[in-house]
Amino acid sequence: MDLTPYVETLHRELAVAAEAGGDEARALAERLTAPLESATRLTLLSVLSAAVDEITREIAPGSVDVRLRGLDPDFVVVLPQHEDRTEPLDAPPPSPAPAPVPADMDEGGTARVNLRLPAHLKTRAEEVAGSEGLSVNAWLVRVVSAAVDTGAAAPRTSGKARTIGQSFTGWVH
Template sequence: MDLNPYLGAVAADLEKATALADEVTRNVTARVAVAVEPALRLAMTQLLADAAAQLTSELQSTVVTVRMDGREPVLQVQEHPAAASGQALAEPATEDEGTARVTVRLPEQLKRSAEALAQAAEQSLNTWIVQAVRRATQPAPTDRRNSSRRITGWA
């Protein structure tokens, strides 16, 4: 998704807001617009990732992910592998009532490994980490040898 039209619109709005200002103010505003572009780009990408996570939680058989292609986010929509094979899907967790921001400090090598795995899965690092934490926090499977029913799928 090309973010440049949106960033251009913000810059144009700043230019309009300072149209009646003196030349120095307009120059400072133009420089500030250039300086905040990376922060705006990151905020817009985070917005897309949060929207993708919300859509995924509302769509039972579809996963929406955001991955980066250079500086641009790319939205992907995929069907759950379990749904594609006709298997039953696990019910989504009902305790999720939104998202929370967490800062995690990772050793650089671990971060590179996680990024490589996320890229191989064609997911953003954030989406990959969320799924890894979900898998790690699911209850351990019980002994199923006595059960004739088996449910598999993604959550």
């Protein structure tokens, strides 16, 4: 998607608005045009990113990603895959489909979460998401949704939590 026409329209509107202020305002508008170009593009990208997030929630389990190529964004649309009903009867059962994002998700809006993963786990998540044609974010939303819906929890390595050092709780008299 070429953002240049939108940026140029904003520049023209700024010039028209500056005409009403006289020569000094027109000169200021001309000086501001170049620095405002990057801010305008960044703002447009933010708007497109927010729109893509809303669209992705609506078409889940499909997804839409916005990717920046040079100065212009590209959109990648991944539609949900439909099951093929022509499989032989003795074929192994297909793996369960990822859980869709709940329809009532809009009630609470979206929340941003900072997730820190070990590098090797992040790489594996990117590979799996890519193999399913999803962004990592869309894939994580599916995985978390499935875990919450099924009550699945992360496996524990042992019954006791690992502690470092010593800690004491209570009152001392």
